[in-house]
Amino acid sequence: MNNKGIHSLLPIMLISLLLFVSGCSTTNTSKNTPTTDSATHAQQTDKSATEPASDAKDKLSIMLDWYPNAVHSFIYVAQEKGYFADQGLDVEIQMPADTNDSLKLVAAGKIDLALSYQPQILLARGENIPVRSIAAVVRHPLVHLLTEANGNVSSPKDLDGKTVGYSSIPLYEAMVRTMISEDGGNPDNMNLVDVGFDLIPSLASGQADAIMGGFINHEQLILEKEGHAMSSINPVDYGVPDYYELVLTASEAGIEAKKDQLTRFVKAVQEGQKYVTEHPEEALNILLAHENETSPLDPEIETKSLAILLPLMNEEGQPFGRQEMESWENVRAWLVEQDLIPESVKAEDAFITLQGE
Structure with a gap:
Protein backbone atom coordinates (compact mmCIF):
# COMPACT_ATOMS: atom_id res chain seq x y z
CA MET A 1 0.00 0.00 0.00
CA ASN A 2 1.33 3.43 -0.87
CA ASN A 3 1.76 6.28 1.63
CA LYS A 4 -1.39 8.00 0.43
CA GLY A 5 -3.48 4.94 1.35
CA ILE A 6 -2.00 4.69 4.81
CA HIS A 7 -2.68 8.35 5.54
CA SER A 8 -6.31 7.96 4.49
CA LEU A 9 -6.87 5.12 7.01
CA LEU A 10 -5.34 6.90 10.07
CA PRO A 11 -8.46 8.94 11.02
CA ILE A 12 -10.63 5.79 10.97
CA MET A 13 -8.13 3.84 13.12
CA LEU A 14 -7.90 6.65 15.69
CA ILE A 15 -11.68 6.93 16.01
CA SER A 16 -12.01 3.18 16.51
CA LEU A 17 -9.28 3.21 19.19
CA LEU A 18 -10.92 6.06 21.10
CA LEU A 19 -14.28 4.29 21.04
CA PHE A 20 -12.68 1.08 22.36
CA VAL A 21 -10.89 2.86 25.26
CA SER A 22 -14.04 4.78 26.15
CA GLY A 23 -16.03 1.56 26.23
CA CYS A 24 -13.53 -0.18 28.51
CA SER A 25 -13.48 2.78 30.86
CA THR A 26 -17.27 2.88 31.07
CA THR A 27 -17.47 -0.85 31.66
CA ASN A 28 -14.86 -0.84 34.45
CA THR A 29 -16.47 2.10 36.20
CA SER A 30 -19.92 0.59 36.19
CA LYS A 31 -18.47 -2.71 37.39
CA ASN A 32 -16.35 -1.47 40.32
CA THR A 33 -18.14 1.65 41.60
CA PRO A 34 -21.61 1.39 43.14
CA THR A 35 -24.16 3.79 41.73
CA THR A 36 -25.31 6.47 44.21
CA ASP A 37 -27.85 9.19 43.67
CA SER A 38 -27.22 12.80 44.65
CA ALA A 39 -29.33 12.56 47.85
CA THR A 40 -27.30 9.62 49.16
CA HIS A 41 -24.09 11.44 48.36
CA ALA A 42 -25.31 14.52 50.23
CA GLN A 43 -26.17 12.43 53.27
CA GLN A 44 -22.72 10.85 53.30
CA THR A 45 -21.04 14.22 52.99
CA ASP A 46 -23.14 15.69 55.82
CA LYS A 47 -22.43 12.69 58.07
CA SER A 48 -18.69 12.93 57.59
CA ALA A 49 -18.80 16.63 58.37
CA THR A 50 -20.78 16.31 61.59
CA GLU A 51 -19.33 13.04 62.98
CA PRO A 52 -15.56 13.29 63.41
CA ALA A 53 -13.63 10.03 63.43
CA SER A 54 -12.80 8.64 66.87
CA ASP A 55 -9.10 8.85 66.13
CA ALA A 56 -9.49 12.63 65.86
CA LYS A 57 -9.85 12.85 69.65
CA ASP A 58 -6.88 14.03 71.70
CA LYS A 59 -5.32 11.17 73.62
CA LEU A 60 -4.43 11.57 77.30
CA SER A 61 -3.21 9.02 79.82
CA ILE A 62 -3.73 9.11 83.59
CA MET A 63 -2.14 6.91 86.24
CA LEU A 64 -4.09 6.24 89.42
CA ASP A 65 -2.45 6.44 92.83
CA TRP A 66 -3.61 2.91 93.69
CA TYR A 67 -5.97 0.22 92.42
CA PRO A 68 -9.45 1.49 91.40
CA ASN A 69 -11.59 2.37 94.43
CA ALA A 70 -14.32 4.79 95.49
CA VAL A 71 -12.15 7.91 95.26
CA HIS A 72 -11.66 7.25 91.54
CA SER A 73 -15.38 7.06 90.75
CA PHE A 74 -15.43 10.50 89.11
CA ILE A 75 -12.85 9.37 86.54
CA TYR A 76 -14.65 6.17 85.57
CA VAL A 77 -17.97 8.02 85.42
CA ALA A 78 -16.45 10.64 83.12
CA GLN A 79 -15.27 7.83 80.88
CA GLU A 80 -18.46 5.76 81.01
CA LYS A 81 -20.86 8.68 80.56
CA GLY A 82 -18.93 10.14 77.64
CA TYR A 83 -17.80 13.33 79.38
CA PHE A 84 -14.25 12.83 78.12
CA ALA A 85 -15.54 12.19 74.60
CA ASP A 86 -17.70 15.32 74.82
CA GLN A 87 -14.49 17.26 75.45
CA GLY A 88 -12.81 15.64 72.45
CA LEU A 89 -10.62 13.38 74.60
CA ASP A 90 -9.67 9.72 74.45
CA VAL A 91 -8.44 8.91 77.97
CA GLU A 92 -6.43 5.84 78.97
CA ILE A 93 -6.58 4.94 82.68
CA GLN A 94 -3.58 3.10 84.08
CA MET A 95 -2.71 1.51 87.42
CA PRO A 96 0.76 2.05 88.91
CA ALA A 97 3.16 -0.88 89.17
CA ASP A 98 4.75 1.03 92.03
CA THR A 99 2.98 3.92 93.75
CA ASN A 100 6.29 5.80 93.96
CA ASP A 101 6.79 5.86 90.19
CA SER A 102 3.89 7.95 88.93
CA LEU A 103 5.41 11.41 89.42
CA LYS A 104 8.66 10.35 87.77
CA LEU A 105 6.71 8.90 84.83
CA VAL A 106 4.77 12.16 84.48
CA ALA A 107 7.96 14.21 84.62
CA ALA A 108 9.55 11.97 81.99
CA GLY A 109 6.56 12.40 79.65
CA LYS A 110 5.63 8.70 79.81
CA ILE A 111 2.12 9.57 81.03
CA ASP A 112 0.19 12.83 80.92
CA LEU A 113 -1.45 12.86 84.35
CA ALA A 114 -1.12 11.17 87.72
CA LEU A 115 -3.06 11.20 90.94
CA SER A 116 -0.72 12.11 93.77
CA TYR A 117 -0.69 13.97 97.10
CA GLN A 118 -0.16 17.66 97.81
CA PRO A 119 2.84 17.20 100.13
CA GLN A 120 4.35 14.76 97.63
CA ILE A 121 4.28 17.41 94.89
CA LEU A 122 6.34 19.73 97.06
CA LEU A 123 8.68 16.91 98.07
CA ALA A 124 9.16 16.04 94.38
CA ARG A 125 9.96 19.62 93.51
CA GLY A 126 12.53 19.57 96.31
CA GLU A 127 14.20 16.77 94.33
CA ASN A 128 14.01 18.82 91.09
CA ILE A 129 11.18 16.73 89.65
CA PRO A 130 9.22 19.35 87.61
CA VAL A 131 5.59 18.45 88.38
CA ARG A 132 2.61 20.66 89.26
CA SER A 133 -0.88 20.07 90.59
CA ILE A 134 -3.68 21.12 88.24
CA ALA A 135 -6.65 20.35 90.52
CA ALA A 136 -7.39 19.35 94.12
CA VAL A 137 -9.40 16.11 94.28
CA VAL A 138 -9.70 15.40 98.03
CA ARG A 139 -9.46 18.66 99.93
CA HIS A 140 -8.60 17.34 103.41
CA PRO A 141 -6.41 14.59 104.91
CA LEU A 142 -7.62 11.01 104.78
CA GLY A 239 -0.45 21.01 114.22
CA VAL A 240 -0.36 19.36 110.78
CA PRO A 241 -1.57 21.70 108.02
CA ASP A 242 -4.91 20.93 106.37
CA TYR A 243 -3.51 19.54 103.13
CA TYR A 244 -5.10 18.24 99.92
CA GLU A 245 -4.96 14.46 100.24
CA LEU A 246 -5.26 13.86 96.51
CA VAL A 247 -4.40 16.10 93.55
CA LEU A 248 -4.26 15.79 89.76
CA THR A 249 -0.69 16.21 88.60
CA ALA A 250 1.02 17.00 85.30
CA SER A 251 4.56 17.94 84.31
CA GLU A 252 5.61 21.49 83.55
CA ALA A 253 6.42 20.50 79.97
CA GLY A 254 3.10 18.66 79.66
CA ILE A 255 1.15 21.68 80.88
CA GLU A 256 2.91 23.90 78.37
CA ALA A 257 2.34 21.49 75.48
CA LYS A 258 -1.20 20.30 76.35
CA LYS A 259 -2.76 23.04 78.43
CA ASP A 260 -5.97 23.04 76.38
CA GLN A 261 -6.36 19.25 76.56
CA LEU A 262 -5.67 19.22 80.31
CA THR A 263 -8.21 21.99 80.88
CA ARG A 264 -10.80 19.98 78.98
CA PHE A 265 -9.89 16.95 81.09
CA VAL A 266 -10.63 18.91 84.26
CA LYS A 267 -13.96 20.06 82.83
CA ALA A 268 -14.88 16.45 82.07
CA VAL A 269 -14.04 15.20 85.57
CA GLN A 270 -16.01 18.09 87.06
CA GLU A 271 -19.01 16.66 85.23
CA GLY A 272 -18.03 13.22 86.48
CA GLN A 273 -17.89 14.38 90.09
CA LYS A 274 -21.25 16.13 89.72
CA TYR A 275 -22.79 12.84 88.59
CA VAL A 276 -21.13 10.92 91.45
CA THR A 277 -22.51 13.42 93.96
CA GLU A 278 -26.04 13.25 92.56
CA HIS A 279 -26.06 9.49 91.80
CA PRO A 280 -23.64 7.80 94.22
CA GLU A 281 -25.16 4.33 93.88
CA GLU A 282 -25.03 4.37 90.08
CA ALA A 283 -21.50 5.81 90.19
CA LEU A 284 -20.32 2.99 92.43
CA ASN A 285 -21.84 0.44 90.06
CA ILE A 286 -19.76 1.96 87.27
CA LEU A 287 -16.66 1.79 89.45
CA LEU A 288 -17.30 -1.82 90.49
CA ALA A 289 -17.54 -2.80 86.83
CA HIS A 290 -13.94 -1.62 86.46
CA GLU A 291 -12.44 -3.25 89.55
CA ASN A 292 -9.01 -4.75 89.07
CA GLU A 293 -9.04 -8.53 89.22
CA THR A 294 -5.94 -8.55 91.44
CA SER A 295 -7.63 -6.19 93.92
CA PRO A 296 -11.36 -7.00 94.09
CA LEU A 297 -13.56 -4.44 95.78
CA ASP A 298 -15.93 -4.93 98.70
CA PRO A 299 -19.15 -3.07 97.75
CA GLU A 300 -19.98 -2.45 101.41
CA ILE A 301 -16.56 -0.88 102.09
CA GLU A 302 -16.65 1.21 98.92
CA THR A 303 -20.17 2.49 99.69
CA LYS A 304 -19.05 3.65 103.13
CA SER A 305 -15.85 5.04 101.65
CA LEU A 306 -17.71 7.19 99.13
CA ALA A 307 -19.96 8.54 101.89
CA ILE A 308 -16.81 9.66 103.74
CA LEU A 309 -15.15 11.04 100.62
CA LEU A 310 -17.86 13.21 99.07
CA PRO A 311 -17.91 15.90 101.82
CA LEU A 312 -14.10 16.01 101.66
CA MET A 313 -14.05 16.35 97.86
CA ASN A 314 -16.86 18.83 97.30
CA GLU A 315 -16.86 22.46 98.38
CA GLU A 316 -20.23 24.21 98.39
CA GLY A 317 -20.46 26.99 95.84
CA GLN A 318 -17.02 26.24 94.40
CA PRO A 319 -15.91 24.27 91.33
CA PHE A 320 -14.53 20.79 91.89
CA GLY A 321 -10.75 20.92 91.82
CA ARG A 322 -10.29 24.46 93.13
CA GLN A 323 -6.92 25.16 94.77
CA GLU A 324 -5.85 27.91 97.18
CA MET A 325 -2.45 29.53 97.50
CA GLU A 326 -2.90 29.62 101.28
CA SER A 327 -3.06 25.84 101.43
CA TRP A 328 0.09 25.44 99.37
CA GLU A 329 1.91 28.05 101.46
CA ASN A 330 0.95 26.37 104.73
CA VAL A 331 2.02 22.91 103.59
CA ARG A 332 5.26 24.24 102.17
CA ALA A 333 6.13 26.09 105.39
CA TRP A 334 5.49 22.96 107.48
CA LEU A 335 7.61 20.76 105.19
CA VAL A 336 10.47 23.27 105.36
CA GLU A 337 10.14 23.30 109.17
CA GLN A 338 10.36 19.49 109.18
CA ASP A 339 13.52 19.63 107.00
CA LEU A 340 11.75 17.64 104.30
CA ILE A 341 12.19 20.23 101.53
CA PRO A 342 14.66 23.09 101.00
CA GLU A 343 13.65 26.71 101.46
CA SER A 344 14.09 27.22 97.71
CA VAL A 345 10.89 25.29 96.90
CA LYS A 346 8.14 27.82 96.17
CA ALA A 347 4.42 27.21 96.68
CA GLU A 348 3.42 29.16 93.57
CA ASP A 349 5.52 26.85 91.38
CA ALA A 350 3.80 23.72 92.65
CA PHE A 351 0.32 24.28 91.24
CA ILE A 352 -1.65 25.92 88.45
CA THR A 353 -5.36 26.58 88.10
CA LEU A 354 -6.86 24.86 85.06
CA GLN A 355 -10.39 24.03 86.17
CA GLY A 356 -13.40 25.60 84.53
CA GLU A 357 -15.73 27.75 86.58
Whole structure:
Protein backbone atom coordinates (compact mmCIF):
# COMPACT_ATOMS: atom_id res chain seq x y z
CA MET A 1 0.00 0.00 0.00
CA ASN A 2 1.33 3.43 -0.87
CA ASN A 3 1.76 6.28 1.63
CA LYS A 4 -1.39 8.00 0.43
CA GLY A 5 -3.48 4.94 1.35
CA ILE A 6 -2.00 4.69 4.81
CA HIS A 7 -2.68 8.35 5.54
CA SER A 8 -6.31 7.96 4.49
CA LEU A 9 -6.87 5.12 7.01
CA LEU A 10 -5.34 6.90 10.07
CA PRO A 11 -8.46 8.94 11.02
CA ILE A 12 -10.63 5.79 10.97
CA MET A 13 -8.13 3.84 13.12
CA LEU A 14 -7.90 6.65 15.69
CA ILE A 15 -11.68 6.93 16.01
CA SER A 16 -12.01 3.18 16.51
CA LEU A 17 -9.28 3.21 19.19
CA LEU A 18 -10.92 6.06 21.10
CA LEU A 19 -14.28 4.29 21.04
CA PHE A 20 -12.68 1.08 22.36
CA VAL A 21 -10.89 2.86 25.26
CA SER A 22 -14.04 4.78 26.15
CA GLY A 23 -16.03 1.56 26.23
CA CYS A 24 -13.53 -0.18 28.51
CA SER A 25 -13.48 2.78 30.86
CA THR A 26 -17.27 2.88 31.07
CA THR A 27 -17.47 -0.85 31.66
CA ASN A 28 -14.86 -0.84 34.45
CA THR A 29 -16.47 2.10 36.20
CA SER A 30 -19.92 0.59 36.19
CA LYS A 31 -18.47 -2.71 37.39
CA ASN A 32 -16.35 -1.47 40.32
CA THR A 33 -18.14 1.65 41.60
CA PRO A 34 -21.61 1.39 43.14
CA THR A 35 -24.16 3.79 41.73
CA THR A 36 -25.31 6.47 44.21
CA ASP A 37 -27.85 9.19 43.67
CA SER A 38 -27.22 12.80 44.65
CA ALA A 39 -29.33 12.56 47.85
CA THR A 40 -27.30 9.62 49.16
CA HIS A 41 -24.09 11.44 48.36
CA ALA A 42 -25.31 14.52 50.23
CA GLN A 43 -26.17 12.43 53.27
CA GLN A 44 -22.72 10.85 53.30
CA THR A 45 -21.04 14.22 52.99
CA ASP A 46 -23.14 15.69 55.82
CA LYS A 47 -22.43 12.69 58.07
CA SER A 48 -18.69 12.93 57.59
CA ALA A 49 -18.80 16.63 58.37
CA THR A 50 -20.78 16.31 61.59
CA GLU A 51 -19.33 13.04 62.98
CA PRO A 52 -15.56 13.29 63.41
CA ALA A 53 -13.63 10.03 63.43
CA SER A 54 -12.80 8.64 66.87
CA ASP A 55 -9.10 8.85 66.13
CA ALA A 56 -9.49 12.63 65.86
CA LYS A 57 -9.85 12.85 69.65
CA ASP A 58 -6.88 14.03 71.70
CA LYS A 59 -5.32 11.17 73.62
CA LEU A 60 -4.43 11.57 77.30
CA SER A 61 -3.21 9.02 79.82
CA ILE A 62 -3.73 9.11 83.59
CA MET A 63 -2.14 6.91 86.24
CA LEU A 64 -4.09 6.24 89.42
CA ASP A 65 -2.45 6.44 92.83
CA TRP A 66 -3.61 2.91 93.69
CA TYR A 67 -5.97 0.22 92.42
CA PRO A 68 -9.45 1.49 91.40
CA ASN A 69 -11.59 2.37 94.43
CA ALA A 70 -14.32 4.79 95.49
CA VAL A 71 -12.15 7.91 95.26
CA HIS A 72 -11.66 7.25 91.54
CA SER A 73 -15.38 7.06 90.75
CA PHE A 74 -15.43 10.50 89.11
CA ILE A 75 -12.85 9.37 86.54
CA TYR A 76 -14.65 6.17 85.57
CA VAL A 77 -17.97 8.02 85.42
CA ALA A 78 -16.45 10.64 83.12
CA GLN A 79 -15.27 7.83 80.88
CA GLU A 80 -18.46 5.76 81.01
CA LYS A 81 -20.86 8.68 80.56
CA GLY A 82 -18.93 10.14 77.64
CA TYR A 83 -17.80 13.33 79.38
CA PHE A 84 -14.25 12.83 78.12
CA ALA A 85 -15.54 12.19 74.60
CA ASP A 86 -17.70 15.32 74.82
CA GLN A 87 -14.49 17.26 75.45
CA GLY A 88 -12.81 15.64 72.45
CA LEU A 89 -10.62 13.38 74.60
CA ASP A 90 -9.67 9.72 74.45
CA VAL A 91 -8.44 8.91 77.97
CA GLU A 92 -6.43 5.84 78.97
CA ILE A 93 -6.58 4.94 82.68
CA GLN A 94 -3.58 3.10 84.08
CA MET A 95 -2.71 1.51 87.42
CA PRO A 96 0.76 2.05 88.91
CA ALA A 97 3.16 -0.88 89.17
CA ASP A 98 4.75 1.03 92.03
CA THR A 99 2.98 3.92 93.75
CA ASN A 100 6.29 5.80 93.96
CA ASP A 101 6.79 5.86 90.19
CA SER A 102 3.89 7.95 88.93
CA LEU A 103 5.41 11.41 89.42
CA LYS A 104 8.66 10.35 87.77
CA LEU A 105 6.71 8.90 84.83
CA VAL A 106 4.77 12.16 84.48
CA ALA A 107 7.96 14.21 84.62
CA ALA A 108 9.55 11.97 81.99
CA GLY A 109 6.56 12.40 79.65
CA LYS A 110 5.63 8.70 79.81
CA ILE A 111 2.12 9.57 81.03
CA ASP A 112 0.19 12.83 80.92
CA LEU A 113 -1.45 12.86 84.35
CA ALA A 114 -1.12 11.17 87.72
CA LEU A 115 -3.06 11.20 90.94
CA SER A 116 -0.72 12.11 93.77
CA TYR A 117 -0.69 13.97 97.10
CA GLN A 118 -0.16 17.66 97.81
CA PRO A 119 2.84 17.20 100.13
CA GLN A 120 4.35 14.76 97.63
CA ILE A 121 4.28 17.41 94.89
CA LEU A 122 6.34 19.73 97.06
CA LEU A 123 8.68 16.91 98.07
CA ALA A 124 9.16 16.04 94.38
CA ARG A 125 9.96 19.62 93.51
CA GLY A 126 12.53 19.57 96.31
CA GLU A 127 14.20 16.77 94.33
CA ASN A 128 14.01 18.82 91.09
CA ILE A 129 11.18 16.73 89.65
CA PRO A 130 9.22 19.35 87.61
CA VAL A 131 5.59 18.45 88.38
CA ARG A 132 2.61 20.66 89.26
CA SER A 133 -0.88 20.07 90.59
CA ILE A 134 -3.68 21.12 88.24
CA ALA A 135 -6.65 20.35 90.52
CA ALA A 136 -7.39 19.35 94.12
CA VAL A 137 -9.40 16.11 94.28
CA VAL A 138 -9.70 15.40 98.03
CA ARG A 139 -9.46 18.66 99.93
CA HIS A 140 -8.60 17.34 103.41
CA PRO A 141 -6.41 14.59 104.91
CA LEU A 142 -7.62 11.01 104.78
CA VAL A 143 -4.60 9.73 106.71
CA HIS A 144 -5.39 9.86 110.43
CA LEU A 145 -3.72 8.41 113.50
CA LEU A 146 -5.73 5.22 114.04
CA THR A 147 -6.11 3.43 117.38
CA GLU A 148 -8.52 0.96 118.92
CA ALA A 149 -11.38 2.79 120.61
CA ASN A 150 -11.07 0.70 123.77
CA GLY A 151 -7.28 1.11 123.90
CA ASN A 152 -5.12 3.39 126.02
CA VAL A 153 -4.53 6.13 123.43
CA SER A 154 -7.07 8.96 123.41
CA SER A 155 -4.79 11.75 122.17
CA PRO A 156 -1.30 11.92 120.61
CA LYS A 157 0.53 12.60 123.88
CA ASP A 158 -0.68 9.20 125.12
CA LEU A 159 1.80 7.61 122.71
CA ASP A 160 4.56 8.19 125.26
CA GLY A 161 6.18 4.76 125.62
CA LYS A 162 3.80 3.23 123.07
CA THR A 163 4.47 1.61 119.70
CA VAL A 164 3.38 3.37 116.52
CA GLY A 165 3.41 1.46 113.24
CA TYR A 166 3.90 3.48 110.06
CA SER A 167 4.29 2.73 106.38
CA SER A 168 7.89 3.59 105.52
CA ILE A 169 7.14 7.20 104.55
CA PRO A 170 9.10 10.06 106.19
CA LEU A 171 6.06 12.32 105.78
CA TYR A 172 4.04 10.11 108.14
CA GLU A 173 6.82 10.12 110.71
CA ALA A 174 6.86 13.93 110.57
CA MET A 175 3.07 14.00 110.97
CA VAL A 176 2.96 11.85 114.10
CA ARG A 177 5.90 13.68 115.68
CA THR A 178 4.17 17.02 115.05
CA MET A 179 0.94 15.71 116.57
CA ILE A 180 2.65 14.49 119.73
CA SER A 181 4.59 17.73 120.16
CA GLU A 182 1.49 19.86 119.60
CA ASP A 183 -0.35 17.80 122.21
CA GLY A 184 2.35 18.44 124.81
CA GLY A 185 4.12 15.09 124.56
CA ASN A 186 7.65 14.09 123.65
CA PRO A 187 7.83 12.32 120.25
CA ASP A 188 11.22 10.86 121.17
CA ASN A 189 9.48 8.69 123.76
CA MET A 190 7.38 6.75 121.24
CA ASN A 191 8.55 3.54 119.61
CA LEU A 192 8.17 4.11 115.87
CA VAL A 193 8.18 0.87 113.87
CA ASP A 194 8.22 0.59 110.08
CA VAL A 195 5.55 -2.03 109.32
CA GLY A 196 5.45 -1.40 105.56
CA PHE A 197 2.05 -2.34 104.14
CA ASP A 198 1.07 -4.38 107.21
CA LEU A 199 -0.75 -1.52 108.90
CA ILE A 200 -3.99 -3.45 109.50
CA PRO A 201 -2.45 -6.62 110.97
CA SER A 202 0.00 -4.65 113.12
CA LEU A 203 -2.88 -2.88 114.86
CA ALA A 204 -5.29 -5.82 114.84
CA SER A 205 -2.70 -8.13 116.41
CA GLY A 206 -1.65 -5.66 119.09
CA GLN A 207 1.86 -5.31 117.65
CA ALA A 208 1.23 -1.55 117.49
CA ASP A 209 -0.80 0.69 119.78
CA ALA A 210 -1.55 3.03 116.88
CA ILE A 211 -0.81 3.30 113.18
CA MET A 212 0.07 6.31 111.03
CA GLY A 213 -0.52 5.99 107.30
CA GLY A 214 -3.92 4.32 107.43
CA PHE A 215 -6.84 5.95 105.60
CA ILE A 216 -10.17 6.63 107.29
CA ASN A 217 -11.94 5.49 104.12
CA HIS A 218 -10.03 2.23 103.81
CA GLU A 219 -7.95 0.77 106.67
CA GLN A 220 -10.33 2.10 109.33
CA LEU A 221 -13.36 0.63 107.54
CA ILE A 222 -11.68 -2.76 107.08
CA LEU A 223 -10.65 -2.91 110.74
CA GLU A 224 -14.19 -2.01 111.82
CA LYS A 225 -15.63 -4.71 109.58
CA GLU A 226 -13.25 -7.19 111.22
CA GLY A 227 -14.72 -6.30 114.61
CA HIS A 228 -12.29 -3.67 115.86
CA ALA A 229 -13.92 -0.53 117.26
CA MET A 230 -11.75 2.27 115.92
CA SER A 231 -10.82 5.79 116.97
CA SER A 232 -9.29 8.20 114.46
CA ILE A 233 -7.35 11.33 115.40
CA ASN A 234 -7.24 14.00 112.70
CA PRO A 235 -3.69 15.38 112.24
CA VAL A 236 -5.14 18.81 111.43
CA ASP A 237 -6.29 19.07 115.05
CA TYR A 238 -2.69 18.71 116.22
CA GLY A 239 -0.45 21.01 114.22
CA VAL A 240 -0.36 19.36 110.78
CA PRO A 241 -1.57 21.70 108.02
CA ASP A 242 -4.91 20.93 106.37
CA TYR A 243 -3.51 19.54 103.13
CA TYR A 244 -5.10 18.24 99.92
CA GLU A 245 -4.96 14.46 100.24
CA LEU A 246 -5.26 13.86 96.51
CA VAL A 247 -4.40 16.10 93.55
CA LEU A 248 -4.26 15.79 89.76
CA THR A 249 -0.69 16.21 88.60
CA ALA A 250 1.02 17.00 85.30
CA SER A 251 4.56 17.94 84.31
CA GLU A 252 5.61 21.49 83.55
CA ALA A 253 6.42 20.50 79.97
CA GLY A 254 3.10 18.66 79.66
CA ILE A 255 1.15 21.68 80.88
CA GLU A 256 2.91 23.90 78.37
CA ALA A 257 2.34 21.49 75.48
CA LYS A 258 -1.20 20.30 76.35
CA LYS A 259 -2.76 23.04 78.43
CA ASP A 260 -5.97 23.04 76.38
CA GLN A 261 -6.36 19.25 76.56
CA LEU A 262 -5.67 19.22 80.31
CA THR A 263 -8.21 21.99 80.88
CA ARG A 264 -10.80 19.98 78.98
CA PHE A 265 -9.89 16.95 81.09
CA VAL A 266 -10.63 18.91 84.26
CA LYS A 267 -13.96 20.06 82.83
CA ALA A 268 -14.88 16.45 82.07
CA VAL A 269 -14.04 15.20 85.57
CA GLN A 270 -16.01 18.09 87.06
CA GLU A 271 -19.01 16.66 85.23
CA GLY A 272 -18.03 13.22 86.48
CA GLN A 273 -17.89 14.38 90.09
CA LYS A 274 -21.25 16.13 89.72
CA TYR A 275 -22.79 12.84 88.59
CA VAL A 276 -21.13 10.92 91.45
CA THR A 277 -22.51 13.42 93.96
CA GLU A 278 -26.04 13.25 92.56
CA HIS A 279 -26.06 9.49 91.80
CA PRO A 280 -23.64 7.80 94.22
CA GLU A 281 -25.16 4.33 93.88
CA GLU A 282 -25.03 4.37 90.08
CA ALA A 283 -21.50 5.81 90.19
CA LEU A 284 -20.32 2.99 92.43
CA ASN A 285 -21.84 0.44 90.06
CA ILE A 286 -19.76 1.96 87.27
CA LEU A 287 -16.66 1.79 89.45
CA LEU A 288 -17.30 -1.82 90.49
CA ALA A 289 -17.54 -2.80 86.83
CA HIS A 290 -13.94 -1.62 86.46
CA GLU A 291 -12.44 -3.25 89.55
CA ASN A 292 -9.01 -4.75 89.07
CA GLU A 293 -9.04 -8.53 89.22
CA THR A 294 -5.94 -8.55 91.44
CA SER A 295 -7.63 -6.19 93.92
CA PRO A 296 -11.36 -7.00 94.09
CA LEU A 297 -13.56 -4.44 95.78
CA ASP A 298 -15.93 -4.93 98.70
CA PRO A 299 -19.15 -3.07 97.75
CA GLU A 300 -19.98 -2.45 101.41
CA ILE A 301 -16.56 -0.88 102.09
CA GLU A 302 -16.65 1.21 98.92
CA THR A 303 -20.17 2.49 99.69
CA LYS A 304 -19.05 3.65 103.13
CA SER A 305 -15.85 5.04 101.65
CA LEU A 306 -17.71 7.19 99.13
CA ALA A 307 -19.96 8.54 101.89
CA ILE A 308 -16.81 9.66 103.74
CA LEU A 309 -15.15 11.04 100.62
CA LEU A 310 -17.86 13.21 99.07
CA PRO A 311 -17.91 15.90 101.82
CA LEU A 312 -14.10 16.01 101.66
CA MET A 313 -14.05 16.35 97.86
CA ASN A 314 -16.86 18.83 97.30
CA GLU A 315 -16.86 22.46 98.38
CA GLU A 316 -20.23 24.21 98.39
CA GLY A 317 -20.46 26.99 95.84
CA GLN A 318 -17.02 26.24 94.40
CA PRO A 319 -15.91 24.27 91.33
CA PHE A 320 -14.53 20.79 91.89
CA GLY A 321 -10.75 20.92 91.82
CA ARG A 322 -10.29 24.46 93.13
CA GLN A 323 -6.92 25.16 94.77
CA GLU A 324 -5.85 27.91 97.18
CA MET A 325 -2.45 29.53 97.50
CA GLU A 326 -2.90 29.62 101.28
CA SER A 327 -3.06 25.84 101.43
CA TRP A 328 0.09 25.44 99.37
CA GLU A 329 1.91 28.05 101.46
CA ASN A 330 0.95 26.37 104.73
CA VAL A 331 2.02 22.91 103.59
CA ARG A 332 5.26 24.24 102.17
CA ALA A 333 6.13 26.09 105.39
CA TRP A 334 5.49 22.96 107.48
CA LEU A 335 7.61 20.76 105.19
CA VAL A 336 10.47 23.27 105.36
CA GLU A 337 10.14 23.30 109.17
CA GLN A 338 10.36 19.49 109.18
CA ASP A 339 13.52 19.63 107.00
CA LEU A 340 11.75 17.64 104.30
CA ILE A 341 12.19 20.23 101.53
CA PRO A 342 14.66 23.09 101.00
CA GLU A 343 13.65 26.71 101.46
CA SER A 344 14.09 27.22 97.71
CA VAL A 345 10.89 25.29 96.90
CA LYS A 346 8.14 27.82 96.17
CA ALA A 347 4.42 27.21 96.68
CA GLU A 348 3.42 29.16 93.57
CA ASP A 349 5.52 26.85 91.38
CA ALA A 350 3.80 23.72 92.65
CA PHE A 351 0.32 24.28 91.24
CA ILE A 352 -1.65 25.92 88.45
CA THR A 353 -5.36 26.58 88.10
CA LEU A 354 -6.86 24.86 85.06
CA GLN A 355 -10.39 24.03 86.17
CA GLY A 356 -13.40 25.60 84.53
CA GLU A 357 -15.73 27.75 86.58
